[in-house]
Amino acid sequence: MNPTIKDVAQRAGVSVGTVSRVLAKNKTVSEDIRAKVEATIEAIGYRPNILGRSLRLNKTDIIGLVVPDITNPFFAELAKHVEMLASAEGYSVLLANTHDDPEAEKQQIETLLGRLPAGLILVPVSNSLVDGLISGTRTVTIDRPLSGHALVAVDNREGGYLAADHLLALGHRRIGYISGPNSTDVSAERREGFLRRLDEFRETNPGEYVAPQVVEGHFDYRSGEELGKKLLTQADATRPTAIATASDQQAIGLLRAAGDMGLRVPTDLSIVGFDDIPLASLVLPRLTTIRQPIAEITRLALEGVLGSHALQEEYKLRPVLIERGSCAAPPVP
Amino acid sequence: MNPTIKDVAQRAGVSVGTVSRVLAKNKTVSEDIRAKVEATIEAIGYRPNILGRSLRLNKTDIIGLVVPDITNPFFAELAKHVEMLASAEGYSVLLANTHDDPEAEKQQIETLLGRLPAGLILVPVSNSLVDGLISGTRTVTIDRPLSGHALVAVDNREGGYLAADHLLALGHRRIGYISGPNSTDVSAERREGFLRRLDEFRETNPGEYVAPQVVEGHFDYRSGEELGKKLLTQADATRPTAIATASDQQAIGLLRAAGDMGLRVPTDLSIVGFDDIPLASLVLPRLTTIRQPIAEITRLALEGVLGSHALQEEYKLRPVLIERGSCAAPPVP
DNA sequence: TCACAATGATGAAACGTTTCATATTGACAG
DNA sequence: CTGTCAATATGAAACGTTTCATCATTGTGA
Structure with a gap:
């Protein structure tokens, strides 16, 4: 069995309270006793039992991270950043996937909550089932809002707007849009921003306007392929x-x-993505895309969960257009 | 504050021990008392405090997962599978990244161990620093071995062998190989299997043989691009x-x-990958690759960590060649 | 009717911490 | 020499469980 604080106390000839106090750096202990205790700790290789401490303090140093699917490169990137920052602060990260299933999400959040995490970082799938579930646990939401909790997200409308603007500026008039699921706000907002720029364009250039073609699907590869074909x-x-x-x-x-259809990008077709996952700069051609400031998102989220004062209601971070090789002027007919 | 077992006991008019026994399904409690207790649990919304339980039992229902980089699609896939199986069994997954840094790995494992996980699933980076660190925690290692712990891995030699075999069968003779870091066994084994097949070929076809060109780098996109150029x-x-x-x-x-260099795949160049990540079937052309049986790997790993009896020393699972569109006969000169 | 077994409930101890009220010590002023 | 005060150490309680030795209550057979 691992040595306990009692063993240390006994061996050092002091009380357990005293050992506890030397462990808590900022408490007042005489120098010689501190030295002696630290020596014995070293000697018998004592490591505080985190469970005992957590039970006593009624909180853990664990951060729950709930994402729809860790396999999605964006969330993987998010998880990596969260884990890095968290472990730098001495926290560990508990990972849960919801698979975009509200029922599973509820389940996952409940078991996570049962572990008394110091905080929760959540990319919510649904509002209905989770609403009111979380109380007393510092929670920040990423990407999608959840009433009663701080939200950190990219400004999706702005992102959509930037994409449309870029395409219009290049001279495109017949523009398609592949949207995410209509049920999610993220998706709705991106589309909305996109369409808004087109509307603006219509107002200033009444003659040229051509209605955009919008199709809806999931955020994944396969959906992009299928809807693209369509x-x-x-x-x-x-x-x-x-x-x-x-x-x-x-x-x-x-x-x-x-x-597959023999169309060359960007000669025949221009494409602009959203997120700027690592792979975006590695496909052929390199993808022009709207970058989410993921490091900033993570930083804010952790600050909201661990920081000394609560986050403001909502942070909308500015996305930025990353120009690479997937956009060009439209082909001359 | 959350209701405790004491509250339940008091409200139901029984002792805490009794409540505990109805919580532990398989204990003997009279029917009426069980009903009454369950009713009050429901009524006041009692949820057992996991910390109290863990402290008492001196173990948690947490599984530690240590990977080099969750951003790597293979590890993301792994994490997803682990999380799915674990949560089905009531366990949660603590995620840690090592960034391929032995020092960080040691650190991560130590803090994980401090949390008394039920088990550890580990993709080790180095042996030296971690050797002997883990004892008393059920641990299985994936991909790379660590002395004293069970290993679950794909048969890397076989994988390399399959790749070479496929290319030779198509008629290729000038064959390159992009290897992972020489320091890792995984990498060494894959290359070894690859070269072995070529050696065999040389013996049977003395006239035709051309020495393979082997370059070494990391497992990531960038390395593939750079070494490819070279x-x-x-x-x-x-x-x-x-x-x-x-x-x-x-x-x-x-x-x-x-x-980038104007070479068409597979007309001018055939490529075979390794892993079969989701993206492999979505790039253009679809990637012919050696698939790792990741579901099986995960299943075994979890069995080793949670199952009733220890795993055998080493599992080497068969990889399988997935033929897609990135390979063809060599161009006629 | 009585002894005894079987069944089921109880109370207390234990898990490893932290913290708070109390005790001890030494120095110093009066 | 006594009383005070500051500084520091102690001991015990508390956090929420589970478990085990007891204890109480039945039912059974003679």
């Missing part, structure tokens, strides 16, 4: 010359679809 | 017509490099 199998005259997507994964799926 | 910037007569890699990430980087 969008692209049209006569040259109506087929979009540019498509914006709600995620890089969709964009990469779309890239594939375009390739 | 391998491909040669006169047509010596440039490999096929390259096998030690990871799909490398293969995808290589795909990019080839594209």
